[in-house]
Amino acid sequence: MSGARSQVLELRQYTLHDDARDVLIDLFEREFVESQEATGTEVIGQFRDVDAADRFVWLRGFPDMRSREAALRAFYGGPVWAAHRDAARVTMVDTDDVLLLRPVDEDSGFPAPSGPRPPVGRAEPPSSLVVATLYRRDRPFDKEFAEFFRRRVRPVLTETGAAPLAYLQTEHAENTYPALPVRTGENFFVWFARFAGRDDLAGHLGRLERSPAWRDDVLPKLSAVLTGEPQRLTLAPTARSLLR
Incomplete structure (x- = not known):
């Protein structure tokens, strides 16, 4: 799971019927992981949304848009x-x-996984959390924002306990597999961090709120360029998620 390989990624958020999430996760982890990877897809992570019992979130990646089209046609066909x-x-x-x-x-991009994927049938998911923070604006995120994130935002996040694992932005290429729609006409910058558990996440949020560098410098500059409040997805990895 390296940034060098996955140059195109999908962040997929599914709304499910009541009490159906564990049913889908069991099926997904038994049937849809290795079968997708056999087509050249990276199944990066699968998650329960902590704040929404009907939400299943997962990430997959591809080397490029052409490989994505070929892999999706191979799997769904x-x-x-x-x-x-x-x-x-x-x-x-x-x-x-x-x-x-x-x-x-x-x-x-995402770093290489820390270990092999757990085998089918592992009962217990890890206690860790992965948090995805989504920034949105009314125009594409440019090199200036990327440099601001690297030099000003990332150091404060790291100091307060949320070193970004990866940070991504919208890929505006044409969706070459229209059977699976993607959101278009929007501009996102998404960064991911890992936490040992709820207490670790709460500690980071508290330190961030108290940080003068965040409060007096970074946050005002972010607020000036973003559209609306950032969205935070708090994600609990499933038993077979590589990203955990």
């Missing part, structure tokens, strides 16, 4: 999806909340 698509679809209300993203630069 293949035997595993054909065998299990009805069971998956019956759990779903909406699957169109999808951001197409790319690393901001060569160093901002």
Whole structure:
């Protein structure tokens, strides 16, 4: 799971029927991980949204847009999806909340996983959390913002306990697999951090709120260029998620 490989990523947020999330996760982790990876897809992480019991969030990546098209055609036209698509679809209300993203630069993609993926049948998910913070603005994020994030935002996040694992921005290329819609006409900058658990996350948020550098310098500058408040997704990795 390296930034050098995944130059195109999807952040997929699914709304599910009541009490269907664990059903989909069990099916996904049994049938849809290795079968997607066999097509050249990186299945980077699968998560329960901590703040929404009906939300399943996952990340996958591809080397480029051409590889993405080929991999999606191979998987969704293949035997595993054909065998299990009805069971998956019956759990779903909406699957169109999808951001197409790319690393901001060569160093901002996801790092290699710390270990192998747990095998099928592992019962217990990790206690860690992954937080995705989504910035939005009314025009594309440019090199000036990327430099501001690297030099001003990232150091304060790191000092307060939320060193970014990766930071990505909208990929505006045409969606070459229109059978799976993605959000268009929007501009996002998304950064990810890992926490040992809820207490670790709460500690970071408290330190950030008390940080003079954040309060007096970084936050006013962010507020001046972003559209609306940042969105924070607090994500609990599933048992087989590589990103954990």
